[in-house]
Amino acid sequence: MATRKARLLLRAGAGLTVVAPTITAELQALLAENTGVWQQREYREADLHGRTLVVAATPDKTVNEQVFRDAVRQSIQVNVVDAPELCTFIFPSIVDRDPLLIAITSSGRSPVLARIMRRKIEALVPAAYGKLAGFAGRFRDLVKGAIPQDTARRLFWEQALEGTIAEHVLVGRESAAEEQLRERLQDTGALYKGEVYLVGAGPGDPDLLTFKAARLLQSADVVLYDRLVAPAIVDMSRRDAQRIYVGKRRADHSVEQTTINQLLVDLALQGKRVVRLKGGDPFIFGRGGEEIELLAKHRIPFQVVPGITAANGAACYAGIPLTHRDYAQSVRFVAGYLKGNSVEHDWSSFQSPTETLVFYMGLVGLPDICAQLQAHGRSPDTPVALIERGTTLEQKVLLGTLATMVDVVARAQPSAPTLIIVGNVVRLHATLSWFGEVEV
Ligand code: SAH
Numbered sequence: 001m002a003t004r005k006a007r008l009l010l011r012a013g014a015g016l017t018v019v020a021p022t023i024t025a026e027l028q029a030l031l032a033e034n035t036g037v038w039q040q041r042e043y044r045e046a047d048l049h050g051r052t053l054v055v056a057a058t059p060d061k062t063v064n065e066q067v068f069r070d071a072v073r074q075s076i077q078v079n080v081v082d083a084p085e086l087c088t089f090i091f092p093s094i095v096d097r098d099p100l101l102i103a104i105t106s107s108g109r110s111p112v113l114a115r116i117m118r119r120k121i122e123a124l125v126p127a128a129y130g131k132l133a134g135f136a137g138r139f140r141d142l143v144k145g146a147i148p149q150d151t152a153r154r155l156f157w158e159q160a161l162e163g164t165i166a167e168h169v170l171v172g173r174e175s176a177a178e179e180q181l182r183e184r185l186q187d188t189g190a191l192y193k194g195e196v197y198l199v200g201a202g203p204g205d206p207d208l209l210t211f212k213a214a215r216l217l218q219s220a221d222v223v224l225y226d227r228l229v230a231p232a233i234v235d236m237s238r239r240d241a242q243r244i245y246v247g248k249r250r251a252d253h254s255v256e257q258t259t260i261n262q263l264l265v266d267l268a269l270q271g272k273r274v275v276r277l278k279g280g281d282p283f284i285f286g287r288g289g290e291e292i293e294l295l296a297k298h299r300i301p302f303q304v305v306p307g308i309t310a311a312n313g314a315a316c317y318a319g320i321p322l323t324h325r326d327y328a329q330s331v332r333f334v335a336g337y338l339k340g341n342s343v344e345h346d347w348s349s350f351q352s353p354t355e356t357l358v359f360y361m362g363l364v365g366l367p368d369i370c371a372q373l374q375a376h377g378r379s380p381d382t383p384v385a386l387i388e389r390g391t392t393l394e395q396k397v398l399l400g401t402l403a404t405m406v407d408v409v410a411r412a413q414p415s416a417p418t419l420i421i422v423g424n425v426v427r428l429h430a431t432l433s434w435f436g437e438v439e440v
Helices: 002-011 025-033 061-073 111-124 129-146 150-162 164-170 174-185 211-219 257-269 288-297 310-317 366-375 405-412 424-432
Strands: 017-019 037-039 053-056 077-080 093-097 100-104 195-200 222-225 242-245 273-278 302-305 330-335 355-360 383-388 396-401 418-422 437-439
Touching: 002 025, 002 053, 025 037, 053 061, 061 077, 093 111, 093 129, 100 111, 100 129, 129 150, 129 164, 129 174, 150 164, 150 174, 164 174, 195 211, 195 257, 195 288, 211 273, 211 302, 222 257, 257 273, 257 288, 288 302, 310 355, 310 383, 310 418, 366 405, 366 418, 383 405, 383 424, 396 405, 396 424, 418 424
Parallel strands: 017 037, 053 077, 195 273, 195 302, 222 242, 222 273, 330 355, 396 437
Antiparallel strands: 093 100, 355 418, 383 396, 383 418
């Protein structure tokens, strides 16, 4: 154990003193090679005087505990091997791409998991990334001088480190990389333009985010998000990105839509890269269209990134196929909110028993929806599912029919967001359900 730790410490440039009656031959050799010192005797408190770090790696528990207490008293950082509670610092598992260094720890909970993570990251980060970090380090000051503005400079490096410049470095063509880098520094105008990304964050489960959404989140200066976006997704943005909550609740519009639209324009005009995160898909009941209209008017560049809409996410996680050869040949996404006291639709067009209906924002309007569908020819026995917080760990499914659903919901008191699925496909839930809790 001590030999392993000694090797790590010496590699990091430590001046090393080992106190022990006996040590391995390998450790002796290491010390000799690195002008380390071996005090061949038992430990005593005075050994700690003037030290920066102490590692206790003896097989004797009492000695280890003594070292810990002495070190803490002298305000010296101490690590007792295999005793997380006796450590003021740890040795994380590391992926070494010098000068790039990745540290992994499970905070003492599962060294095996930390090792598995390490193996994955080893595979993910090519060995040549060290060279890339070295290259970036050499040109850091030059680029800083050429591009004084932070956002623009970060953008420059992102493009350099993910584009052809990096490719050159990774295959060992550093002079070609340097040439290209100097060329790009001549023309940095494009870096100062703000841009807005309207990004669908999916229905809740962070794993349902697209790669593109994750990538843009990582690059944004500012992230605007609302109530439907899971905190874990907002946390995927850069640590120093500004996060602005613009949540909207039913009838309590924390930030007015026009204010959001204007905010996007203002931030972009300041040269910021702005991600506007929206629950589900930005273009499905998301008012995404309105938000980019104003951007287009100001000629601000924008992109729209689709997301998994609540109907897709919740239906899949609830085991309800929205279409099915035997039950439904079409599916319709419907706004279920009340205008005044009723949900306004041409209800006579909702008759087809082979069409699945998915109501968004339909919880309050549910009595009206069930009544209208029955009044316009849908059988009272038509199955209905209400999915609460679909795709999240709190997902619940309530089941009923057009005739019974109002009572089912009154009893269960589900909390938002909820989605209502009407149609014979709901029957399949009984056999296809695989996730979350079900109440009947
Ligand atoms: N753009 C979003 C929808 C916004 S409207 C999308 O594509 O999903 C808000 C409505 O979406 C909510 O009232 C609710 O009906 C539905 N919704 C969003 N997330 C949901 C979830 N995780 N579970 C159930 N319904 C959800």
